[in-house]
Amino acid sequence: xxxxNRISIREGAFFSFxxxxxxxxxxxxxxxxxxxxxxxxxxxxxxxxxxxxxxxLSACIATFIGRFGGTDKAIVNQGLLGYNSVLxxxxxxxxxEGGWRWAIALAGAAVAALFTAAMMHWMRNSQMPVLTFPxxxxxxxxxxxxxxxxxxxxxxxxxxxxxxxxxxxxxxTIDWIHGLVNxxxxxxxxxxxxxxxxxxxxxxxxxxxxxxxxxxxxxxxGLTAYGLGAEITLLNLGLYGFNAVLTILAVAAVxxxxxxxxxxxxxxxxxxxxxVTASVDVWLLPYGLPTLTMPFVLVxxxxxxxxxxxxKL
Amino acid sequence: xxxxNRISIREGAFFSFxxxxxxxxxxxxxxxxxxxxxxxxxxxxxxxxxxxxxxxLSACIATFIGRFGGTDKAIVNQGLLGYNSVLxxxxxxxxxEGGWRWAIALAGAAVAALFTAAMMHWMRNSQMPVLTFPxxxxxxxxxxxxxxxxxxxxxxxxxxxxxxxxxxxxxxTIDWIHGLVNxxxxxxxxxxxxxxxxxxxxxxxxxxxxxxxxxxxxxxxGLTAYGLGAEITLLNLGLYGFNAVLTILAVAAVxxxxxxxxxxxxxxxxxxxxxVTASVDVWLLPYGLPTLTMPFVLVxxxxxxxxxxxxKL
Amino acid sequence: xxxxNRISIREGAFFSFxxxxxxxxxxxxxxxxxxxxxxxxxxxxxxxxxxxxxxxLSACIATFIGRFGGTDKAIVNQGLLGYNSVLxxxxxxxxxEGGWRWAIALAGAAVAALFTAAMMHWMRNSQMPVLTFPxxxxxxxxxxxxxxxxxxxxxxxxxxxxxxxxxxxxxxTIDWIHGLVNxxxxxxxxxxxxxxxxxxxxxxxxxxxxxxxxxxxxxxxGLTAYGLGAEITLLNLGLYGFNAVLTILAVAAVxxxxxxxxxxxxxxxxxxxxxVTASVDVWLLPYGLPTLTMPFVLVxxxxxxxxxxxxKL
Numbered sequence: 005x006x007x008x009n010r011i012s013i014r015e016g017a018f019f020s021f022x023x024x025x026x027x028x029x030x031x032x033x034x035x036x037x038x039x040x041x042x043x044x045x046x047x048x049x050x051x052x053x054x055x056x057x058x059x060x061l062s063a064c065i066a067t068f069i070g071r072f073g074g075t076d077k078a079i080v081n082q083g084l085l086g087y088n089s090v091l092x093x094x095x096x097x098x099x100x101e102g103g104w105r106w107a108i109a110l111a112g113a114a115v116a117a118l119f120t121a122a123m124m125h126w127m128r129n130s131q132m133p134v135l136t137f138p139x140x141x142x143x144x145x146x147x148x149x150x151x152x153x154x155x156x157x158x159x160x161x162x163x164x165x166x167x168x169x170x171x172x173x174x175x176x177t178i179d180w181i182h183g184l185v186n187x188x189x190x191x192x193x194x195x196x197x198x199x200x201x202x203x204x205x206x207x208x209x210x211x212x213x214x215x216x217x218x219x220x221x222x223x224x225x226g227l228t229a230y231g232l233g234a235e236i237t238l239l240n241l242g243l244y245g246f247n248a249v250l251t252i253l254a255v256a257a258v259x260x261x262x263x264x265x266x267x268x269x270x271x272x273x274x275x276x277x278x279x280v281t282a283s284v285d286v287w288l289l290p291y292g293l294p295t296l297t298m299p300f301v302l303v304x305x306x307x308x309x310x311x312x313x314x315x316k317l
Numbered sequence: 318x319x320x321x322n323r324i325s326i327r328e329g330a331f332f333s334f335x336x337x338x339x340x341x342x343x344x345x346x347x348x349x350x351x352x353x354x355x356x357x358x359x360x361x362x363x364x365x366x367x368x369x370x371x372x373x374l375s376a377c378i379a380t381f382i383g384r385f386g387g388t389d390k391a392i393v394n395q396g397l398l399g400y401n402s403v404l405x406x407x408x409x410x411x412x413x414e415g416g417w418r419w420a421i422a423l424a425g426a427a428v429a430a431l432f433t434a435a436m437m438h439w440m441r442n443s444q445m446p447v448l449t450f451p452x453x454x455x456x457x458x459x460x461x462x463x464x465x466x467x468x469x470x471x472x473x474x475x476x477x478x479x480x481x482x483x484x485x486x487x488x489x490t491i492d493w494i495h496g497l498v499n500x501x502x503x504x505x506x507x508x509x510x511x512x513x514x515x516x517x518x519x520x521x522x523x524x525x526x527x528x529x530x531x532x533x534x535x536x537x538x539g540l541t542a543y544g545l546g547a548e549i550t551l552l553n554l555g556l557y558g559f560n561a562v563l564t565i566l567a568v569a570a571v572x573x574x575x576x577x578x579x580x581x582x583x584x585x586x587x588x589x590x591x592x593v594t595a596s597v598d599v600w601l602l603p604y605g606l607p608t609l610t611m612p613f614v615l616v617x618x619x620x621x622x623x624x625x626x627x628x629k630l
Numbered sequence: 631x632x633x634x635n636r637i638s639i640r641e642g643a644f645f646s647f648x649x650x651x652x653x654x655x656x657x658x659x660x661x662x663x664x665x666x667x668x669x670x671x672x673x674x675x676x677x678x679x680x681x682x683x684x685x686x687l688s689a690c691i692a693t694f695i696g697r698f699g700g701t702d703k704a705i706v707n708q709g710l711l712g713y714n715s716v717l718x719x720x721x722x723x724x725x726x727e728g729g730w731r732w733a734i735a736l737a738g739a740a741v742a743a744l745f746t747a748a749m750m751h752w753m754r755n756s757q758m759p760v761l762t763f764p765x766x767x768x769x770x771x772x773x774x775x776x777x778x779x780x781x782x783x784x785x786x787x788x789x790x791x792x793x794x795x796x797x798x799x800x801x802x803t804i805d806w807i808h809g810l811v812n813x814x815x816x817x818x819x820x821x822x823x824x825x826x827x828x829x830x831x832x833x834x835x836x837x838x839x840x841x842x843x844x845x846x847x848x849x850x851x852g853l854t855a856y857g858l859g860a861e862i863t864l865l866n867l868g869l870y871g872f873n874a875v876l877t878i879l880a881v882a883a884v885x886x887x888x889x890x891x892x893x894x895x896x897x898x899x900x901x902x903x904x905x906v907t908a909s910v911d912v913w914l915l916p917y918g919l920p921t922l923t924m925p926f927v928l929v930x931x932x933x934x935x936x937x938x939x940x941x942k943l
Binding site: 070076079124146148154166290 | 792904
């Protein structure tokens, strides 16, 4: 009997641990739901099993650090220490090359958990959520380190550009379906139709309202970007969409969204991410770095803080 | 009778609204005075009627957002939600080209009001004023977005420069009168003698002390910049002056200026803006962006915070 | 009798002043100990008497500002207003050329004291130490101003680099002894064996524990950098070491180091400074600026804040 009990306790501990890790994956898109996390993991594995494994291991590392480091259980169990690690793991494994990248991705995931904890402390007084800021800064730093450390081999896609010779590349045929679905899939760096649809389903699984907002955010960003004359190739890849999807979820549904105007504010926020995405992208051109979710972080902080002073937003 | 009352209430509301908008214009130079705002509006219109209209509309948009958004009336009525919008509207209309720029300027003015509100929340604990930080960041972002969005057409004056081929361009004849007056006019992007003089008069209208400090700030910056070997062309345009003018007003008169040494601290602050202006300018060269009032913001925050720890400053 | 008293009071005041200045020098390496400061001053003077004089004068200027400005005596007497001035004075005198550099170094030291005071105010709520952040930002700003002000003559060693033509330069023979000792000496910009050893002795004088940690930090950084494939020339100069030395002292011994895991956390922190050093260096390449102690500041803030949320670190 006692033996069985012990096994079930161990099993319980294992399931609690793995469920927290899945929540770490779902929290990337601002949702606390283990099943959503599992479906998203499958969506990632459809395009690359090894990236999926890295995502899961990264979430586990962060959960481990939180549990054994004595962090407030409520924070750890919601997956709030994990989502930055998940993103850092995926981003580093995708943007580096060579055999060392797996080790760098996992070490980066561990530091991302520390960084997330640090930001929680730094932002305590501001009443603002940490969002994905730690992962962004960490990933940029580690990608740039490749210019000085030979074990860090940068993907050949990331090329520094000289702004003075920069030319906008218009032209191309827009593919709305792929563009809008990719806008959702790119939250997890996915640009295949099936992965995007699966991730959208995972969001709907957690909440129909969030699913609708995700679609709305992608559409709003697509139309705004098209209207402002964005490059069609970037639109088709969904690169103007994922920041808008995250932002509308954060502003209209997840954080402090009691105002009657919240849906409108969310749409405006989603639209604002478009020029901000363009701009962050240009800031980074001389360094050849990807924009990641910085526009989401900036615009969400902007609107959440503005609401404190303009309450009817 | 009742009818007349209603009209006078509506008239009162209109005048209160427009007076707040004018205060938004005067708050750019740290003054709450509707007449000062009106005189400055005239000064702007002397060189360009359409820029003047943009300035006024920007102030109105911010006032509207504040009033209907439920912001603390004391803040809105002092014009504190408006001055960043005024500057953003002017800066965007001047530094972009094409027909879309008017719409972008007004949309930028609206977002500047949100950004100002957000910064008020962010800085609440620091006991520091927001100053023009939101307008600066917003304008930089929107100007850079032009490299990715075809509706944003950047002025051909803004050219990214490669620092490794950069050469200082000394030489030229200094024109002290124009340089010093422009140092005041450039607070509102004006470089004509009459606009500068009118803006100075508007400051004197609000307070003789502030007027004298404005002159003193422009002189201090001019002498410091000349002594440190600044380029004469920039000196003549007043580009080393306007940050010093704003800084001496902020440090020596407007904020927390009870110390006996406040005038001296103000002069030192004005002098410090000169190397900071040079430096911010160089940081931005690879992006071809204008310095705007960032040196004023940095040096004012520096000295206001230093005073909290070194009280006799 | 009265005369003698007065003299001894004056002497007492002089010794208290000079002892505070020496503590300003020792606080650069996070130690409050006048003798340590004096030994380090000698170490600096071995390679350059004039740089030593600048270091001492910079500490005196900061002490003077703190005493006559009415700053809390406990802060001033620990040398906490002085160490940023010491570093700014040395860094500016070393990285600028021409006769004006001495004046710029001392003016920079004065502004560094104001900046340190300002940062103390800004960071009050975060419960984090200011570290050397003010000196770093100030030095970067003043070095960049040289592109716009002819009295600022930049050292010809500081050349902006284009990232798109950047090639990693491996190769070379590692010299462990010099590299590890320089890792300690570079805290004060020293790369000669005797200066480094003297600085290490000065640390041991203050505390054997701190001395051991300094050695450990330099070794940890050397091994990490070598393992990650850093350039040998930079390793031999100790340029991967000094940030690690400062970080291990801060994280494992000086601030909030009651956890049993503190030594391990300190070693991990020292190792993290290596990729961060590489990265900050790359960020600055287009501007040709030196990394200074920014990696130390970033990694120390990261770990001290993370400890607040993950208490067992």
